Amino acid sequence: MSALVVCEDIWKIYRLGDVEVQALRGIDLLIEEGEFVAIMGASGSGKSTLMNILGCLDHPTRGRYLLRGVDVAGLGANQLAEIRNRQIGFVFQNFNLIPRTSALENVQLPLFYRGMPLRQQRVLAAEALARVGLQGREGHYPSQLSGGQQQRVAIARALVVSPSLLLADEPTGNLDSTSSQEIMDILSRLNKEQGITIILVTHEIDIAAYAKRELVMKDGRIVADRHIARDASSLSVETS
Numbered sequence: 001m002s003a004l005v006v007c008e009d010i011w012k013i014y015r016l017g018d019v020e021v022q023a024l025r026g027i028d029l030l031i032e033e034g035e036f037v038a039i040m041g042a043s044g045s046g047k048s049t050l051m052n053i054l055g056c057l058d059h060p061t062r063g064r065y066l067l068r069g070v071d072v073a074g075l076g077a078n079q080l081a082e083i084r085n086r087q088i089g090f091v092f093q094n095f096n097l098i099p100r101t102s103a104l105e106n107v108q109l110p111l112f113y114r115g116m117p118l119r120q121q122r123v124l125a126a127e128a129l130a131r132v133g134l135q136g137r138e139g140h141y142p143s144q145l146s147g148g149q150q151q152r153v154a155i156a157r158a159l160v161v162s163p164s165l166l167l168a169d170e171p172t173g174n175l176d177s178t179s180s181q182e183i184m185d186i187l188s189r190l191n192k193e194q195g196i197t198i199i200l201v202t203h204e205i206d207i208a209a210y211a212k213r214e215l216v217m218k219d220g221r222i223v224a225d226r227h228i229a230r231d232a233s234s235l236s237v238e239t240s
Contacts, residue, residue: 003066004164004197005031005054010063012049012220023049024060025220033164036191036198038208041217047201048169050217054199055088055167056080068164085113089158089166093173095150097142097157103129104138107157114161128156132186148179155186159196166190168200172207184210 012024024046031037041047052058053065056072065073072083084090097106107125116124129138132152142150151171158166168187172180188210190196202208209228216224 002033003030004033004035004068005029005199006064006066007053008064008066010050010053010060010065012046012053012058013061022220024053027063027220027222029215029222031197031199033197034191034195036188036200036210036212037215038200038202038211038213039215039217040202040205040208042203045217046220047217049220051167051169051199051201054165055090056083085110085161087161087164089161089163091151091154091158091166091168091171093170095142095147095154095174097150097153099142102139102141103134103145103153103156106142106153107160110157110161124160125156128160129153131159131190132156146179147175148182151175151179151183152186155183155190159190164197166196166198168198170202171200172202172204180207 007027007029010024010027010029011022014021014023027050039047039050049058053060056067056075060073063073064071067083067087072080075083098109104122104125107128108121111121111124126138129135129152132155134149134152134156137145137149142153145153166187171187172183175183184207187198187200191198198211200207200211208214211228213227214224215222
């Protein structure tokens, strides 16, 4: 495997008036292609800030972030937008689907921004929906889908760009236990069978157990980094 994500002494400092908040403090991290990594930590630990930087949604105050060997920390807004559209897929807790747009059209959206021909958009979007088990639901609107199905649409939308990196921020946070397990089974299969690199932020131990590696953050630092060997097919998910 080769390095996909490399963070070198990443700091993120916010200034609130005269107060300096160090959200990230000297993060060093290497994630290889094909890994499935869970980032855990209490609220305020820095995990969401780190996820935003990995997703090119925010700049580090200092340090280097290399994605596939390219230092993205100093790139401009247009360059970062291009990287997000071409290389990174996002899955959020709240799905972020457009309510008055069908499942197929929601998945097409990243391809539309690429300027891809409409027919090709539809073919690729339908294929992505099929990969998450939503054949026959292409014309359904979000309000006609369960929470678990909406999250599957969101995963399909992330997959349709064939990303180098899939970032999932609390992807089961709004789901019941059955839907949570279905979503995690999909992510596990995508990682195992298709080699997609996944970084998952979660506060739930049962969800993190699906990953192959766990990072624990506290006060803006990584305080634990461990590889784990567990059979995700035998896991059950419990949500509060």
